[in-house]
Amino acid sequence: MRKRTIYFDNAATTFPKPASVISAMTSCMENFCANPGRSGHSLAMLSDEAVFRGRLALTEVFNGKDPLKTVFMKNATEGLNMVIGTLAAMKGHVVFTSYEHNSVIRPVYHYAKKGLLSYDICLPDPYGRIYPKDIESKIQKNTLAVIVSLASNITGYILPVKEIGELCKDRRLFFVVDVSQGAGTLRPDMIENNIHVLVGTGHKDLYGPQGTGFVCTNEFDLIPILYGGTGTDSMLPDPANVSPDMLEAGTLNLPGIVGLTEGVRIVSNIGSEKIHRHKKTLISRMLMGLENIKGITPYVPEENCGIVSFDIDGMDSQEAVHILSSNYGICARGGFHCSPNLHRYLKTEDKGLVRFSFGIYNHINEIDYALDALERMVRKR
Ligand SMILES: Cc1ncc(COP(=O)(O)O)c(C=O)c1O
DSSP: OOOOOEEOBTTTOOSSOOHHHHHHHHHHHHHTOOOTTTOOSHHHHHHHHHHHHHHHHHHHHTTOSOGGGEEEESSHHHHHHHHHHHHHHHOEEEEEETTOOHHHHHHHHHHHHTTSEEEEEEOOOTTSOOOHHHHHTTOOTTEEEEEEESBOTTTOBBOOHHHHHHHHHHTTOEEEEEOTTTBTTBOOOTTTTTOSEEEEESSSTTOOOTTOEEEEESSOOOOOSOOSOOSSSTTSSSOOSOTTGGGOOSOOOHHHHHHHHHHHHHHHHHOHHHHHHHHHHHHHHHHHHHTTSTTEEEEOOSSBSSEEEEEETTBOHHHHHHHHHHHHOEEOBOSOOSOHHHHHHHTOTTTOOEEEEOOTTOOHHHHHHHHHHHHHHHHHO
């Protein structure tokens, strides 16, 4: 079998990036990359406009109410730290699920140790599903917020965000959704789903560059995570109490924002439904093929945003991805995927899982190649 290079690690970051994302970033750096929000000259104004276009694009795609409440971050982790820090300042209890990433778990745990937050974790049912009634059973008198992922970074499971949003509305709780996995393949609507805070990363299914993330809020006032220059009220020790300025201290990643804006445009043009359909086709083919390979157990829910994770009998997941990469040119992730509670729930905390995650550039013939490679690897085991 002739070795190819195949990228199945799109849940870590999508690759390659669309040519127009790269050219938009290059054009920005060649033509107008001044410091947005600082000076008043023509190039600074062009930079300012580009940042605003980015806010508008994200606000529109998630149906937020106000582009000035869309704040740029360096990634979702930074955004989630700001949101969870804001909740900690209110002091209280939060509920999240077994699907949450360490970028939720660790900040919550950090504030729990300081006595500012307490938390409960809602477990999935035996089929991996999360039910709002199970979240509801964890709500306490001092619960402030429910925090959930849009989709799992391990199994691709799509959480019932709409139903959880209704619960949060009924119980008057803040609803925080981490859309890092899934946004782009799905199109979560802030108003329809009663989302107060939507946090995302730019470099996954929105096809922007690394170093970009965002927080969109609706009736939720964030507390800054960083203090410093904002370009406004510069003679005062406190930043002006206005969003987005006070939440974005320091120079913004303008080329990154321009790239992300273009990524959002491309994804919107293709359409999330079409992207999701494409991924479902790849998943079906993969699952059909895996049925014929003895000793492979897939962990694949029906509602899936584009991931096939699996265990290989008698083989560590890290060893498997190493062989897949070095012998067959397949780039996939093994081990633990930053969501430790889900590994515990799946009982995969000893070996982790091999994760194939698909993107818009993957082709069905790559699935066939990967199945062939897996078959050969398992036979040689
Ligand atoms: C569900 C989920 N949330 C948050 C993150 C964190 O994203 P970033 O590393 O870009 O901050 C990831 C990244 O893998 C993720 O999968």
